[in-house]
Amino acid sequence: MGQSGNTPSKHPYAYRSQIVSPRLCDDVLDYIGPSLQKYKGCDILDLNPGAGLWSEKLHQFLKPRSHVLLEPLPEVFGEYLEPLVKKPGSKFRLVQGDASYFDGLEQLLREGLFPHQNPLPAGSVPSREPNTTLLVTGTIVWNPKHPGLNFFSMAGQMLHHFIRTSWVNEGYHVCGPVRSLLWVPSDDTKFALNKSAMAVSRTSAMVDKVAAVSEVVKPGHAQDDRHWVREARYEIESLVRAMQRMEKNGVAMPPHRRESIHAFADDIRKMTNDTGVMSTGALNDYLQAQEEAGVLTVGLVPEQIRKQWLWEMEWKKRAPPPPPIDEPKKKGRRPVPEEQKRLARARASATRVLKVRTALDELVDFGYSNYQLELKIAEMEDGPQKEAMNRELDALMADFHEKVRNTDAHTRPSIATQLDERLALRSPTPLLQWDRRAYEPLVMQPDEIYPICPVSLLDIQPNIRPAEETDEEYEYLQDMASGLLTRKSSPVGEALETLHPGASQLIDQVPAIRDPKRGGRPRVEEMRARMLTQEMIAGLSKAFREWPFRNPDANHPRYFRIRISGGSMVRDTIESQ
Incomplete structure (x- = not known):
């Protein structure tokens, strides 16, 4: 310049x-x-x-x-x-x-x-x-x-x-x-x-x-912080859905604005009958084959696994050929080359990572199958058959939670996270704007x-603001969202109880929370606060304002935000305003 x-x-x-x-x-x-x-x-x-x-x-x-x-x-x-x-x-x-x-x-x-x-x-x-x-x-x-x-x-x-x-x-x-x-x-x-x-x-x-x-x-799809991005299987499933919407609307990306993940999605659509749904293990095998073919998979797999693939390929190129059959064997142990030791360590590390991810996948599959049974039961007429199915689901849920408790403490939170990723993506109305996108970004x-x-x-x-919504109502809604999402990994009822004793009873005032067609769950105790939609948060905000048992200080439109930031100084802060 x-x-x-x-x-x-x-x-x-x-x-x-x-x-x-x-x-x-x-x-x-x-x-x-x-x-x-x-x-x-x-x-x-x-x-x-x-x-x-x-x-x-x-x-x-x-x-x-x-x-x-x-x-x-x-x-x-x-x-x-x-x-x-x-x-x-x-x-x-x-x-x-x-x-x-x-x-x-x-x-x-x-x-x-x-x-x-x-x-x-x-x-x-x-x-x-x-x-x-x-x-x-x-x-x-x-x-x-x-x-x-x-x-x-x-x-x-x-x-x-x-x-x-x-x-x-x-x-x-x-x-x-x-x-x-x-x-x-x-x-x-x-x-x-x-x-x-x-x-x-x-x-x-x-x-x-x-x-x-x-x-x-x-x-381009560079290596991102894994704390902020999804597992590749959900990233690709979301991409496949976006590509389907684009095709329906007659939108096409210029070929020079695509990258490898778009080609991967094309392949996976063919491999999965256009669903984009693939297990972690199967996707891992596919991506390894792509890496071995010279197509970069950076940002889609943990780097421990990708480095092991690269070292494996390098070792195959450089490893010495086996000795001739008629060559006499030397006595004693041959020294192991340092590169071979490094490869062995990489294999062990990658194997551990893949084992954990596969076990995690299996538990998420179990949790998701329980969710699907939950939806099936919700569609049934009341009667003996529905009661029997509910008892079956009770047993399955108990088994699932027992398996989660027996999982390594470091892995345990990932089970709920990955299950929520799947539910958010596959909801009749996907939770995230990203999963509702009309087109893929140009690269x-x-x-x-x-x-x-x-x-x-x-x-x-x-967005078009509702005609009936006042500035004060908007502040109350933002306050409720702030309070609930400080405990976003907690079940909805537990998050509400943290905000105010007894507030979990407000769930019954918001039908959307139990309605699967609106992103809810019949068994609301299995639903975490981060899965609440705008409709649900607005309903809880309204129900809380109309609830006769709330703390008098909660009339303030920033009550929860003040509590979060001020702790015991809530009353002084509210009175000063």
């Missing part, structure tokens, strides 16, 4: 990664272009445009009536942006401003940044309908990361704020809830687009409530952004 005026070395804030691939921009606009047709001729608010390539491409596609480039450092990036502004008849306007200064961003819109927009008066009833006359885009990627306040990064803090404020018409949503196309660090997408039941949190619950989030572009190459770092493009579309 060229430099002018004050160089980035004098402005640490200027170290922002830039999209530098015209082809990537074109592919994105071809891919999601149909959904952008309604925005042609709109206003565009462009945050941190930087080098301006994405800004120019989006502008050419939408032909907006105005396009404001809100750039905090025009002295650094002006040489790229000024030519756009100075073109004859240009709709571009370069404005110096910092998108991370949230109050200032709203003030700009209130002061007439866009003459055609009508900011809502402060304190007015929030707009219920999306504003399709304004589109926000931007690149909020710093490399290295720019720290945030109570967030891992500034990008994460900004993303959280932009999503949250759509519900209350603040920030750049002051003219009504607007759609956003934001380039963000891939690490910071975890709370906005949760890809695992294990990672469900109060923040992800907030996002699910207020916005529909899609990942349009992602980096970008490392050199399509500079400086190189893993980024994603998120398409964030605010």
